Amino acid sequence: MQVSIETTSGLERRLTIGVPAEQIDSRADQRLKEAAKTIRINGFRKGKAPLKVIKQQYGEGVRQEILGDLINSSLQDAFEKEKLQPAGQPHIEINQFEAGKDLEYVATFEVYPEVSVGAFDGFSVEKLSAEINDDNVETMIMTLREQQATFNVVERDAADGDKVNISYVGTKDGEEFEGGKADDQDLVLGSNSMIPGFEDGIVGLAAGAEKTLSLSFPEDYHAEDLKGAAVEFAVTVNSVSEKVLPEVDKDLLVKFGATHGDLDQFRADIVKNMERELATSIKNKTKTEVMDQLVEANKVELPKALIDSEINVLREQMMQQFGGIQQNKDLDLKTLLPDDMFKEQAERRVTLGLLLGEIIKDNEISADADAVRKAVEDLSVSYEDPEEVINYYYQNPKLLSGIEASVLEDRVVEFILEQATVTEKVVSYEEAVKPKAQ
Secondary structure, three states, X not given: OEEEEEEEEOOEEEEEEEEOHHHHHHHHHHHHHHHHOOOOOOOOOOOOOOHHHHHHHHHHXXXXXXXXXXXXXXXXXXXXXXXXXXXXXXXXXXXXXXXXXXXXXXXXXXXXXXXXXXXXXXXXXXXXEXXXXXXXXXXXXXXXXXXXXXXXXXXXXXXXXXXXXXEEEEEEOOEEEEEEEEEEEEEEOOOOOOOOOHHHHHOOOOOOOEEEEEEEOOOOOOOHHHOOOEEEEEEEEEEEEEEEOOOOOHHHHHHOOOOOOOHHHHHHHHHHHHHHXXXXXXXXXXXXXXXXXXXXXXXXXXXXXXXXXXXXXXXXHHHHHOOHHHXXXXXXXHHHOOOHHHHHHHHHHHHHHHHHHHHHHHHOOOOOHHHHHHHHHHHHOOOOOHHHHHHHHHOOHHHHHHHHHHHHHHHHHHHHHOOOEEEEEEOOHHHHHOOXXX
16 A cells, blocks of 8 residues: 655645555455355356356446445544544545556545643632521522512502513514514513613503503624614503512422422521532633633644534534524525634534643543542432432443543542642622623
């Protein structure tokens, strides 16, 4: 086998590979001999036709059948010979594949970059610390009550927090615009689910009231023809309902799975859940800060093939979040969810994958079985039957590998923190669990 390699640009490589005709003929003859045992040809008994006759009828078809195998095997041999690690699927272009002649083809692909990770002693990480107090617990109980709130119709002016049922028609330059009309729509005032000024304009109106709101759409609104547009909404208030919070009693406890009906136990369970949430949030924020500095301190040349692959993964995840979007064949997903939408996140994920892989390899970091088991157990405690969840993970290799990857990442973060300068910052519970702004 003949192999020549060329660096075309950056990480891209071009392999020209030649496979001798003798090797092709030998493999084709072997395939034909196996097939001859079952082939029936007119004038010959089944399996008794001469190889020459079989080759005349089936030789070219068999050559085409073995082409893929020839390319795969010779390409793998070439990668090993040249010590190449391809990133992504090679593009294959066949230059020659004629009977009696060598196979010649060109494989174009990207290789993984050489990754070098710098020292971590220059990292400065701020780790949050917070305590849970009685006010935090009361706030959490209030949140749980809010989740079970009901609304009762009242005969008064609407106030912030009320739910109103409204009908409205939106116009731009005197003409109705698409999506600007609704009948009998429920709206909680203060939810900020409408454009700025809409909900404020309804506060103070009673059932039966009509009002025209003169508003403007935000400059970053998703519909191009409405960005920053001045519009009017003719609104009719059909009803006003006020929020009624449930009492903290056995009925409420049962709705949240606390069938024991013990309020003290319920509060203790809430505190445990808050402690888990607090620990997870602090851990994730510390991890994000470490990863941010890792990416900033180590520049890596990224193979386009890996970025494209990661973009497809992110797009697929978003499609799953939207449910039936992938079922609609009329949608052009690349237009609806273009690559640019995911590119920055994909580049970060590929960069981190390459850097973490190098750190793990260089420092022989591993995720031991005990750590993986503890991670699964920690995840299972919030479920009604933890043991069932644990068994489910250990019976599903794909899910378990995700836990192993997460534990491995945690070990890398711990390894970096041991060498970094870590300072503690005391904050409130609310600040500690508040998601980081994107």
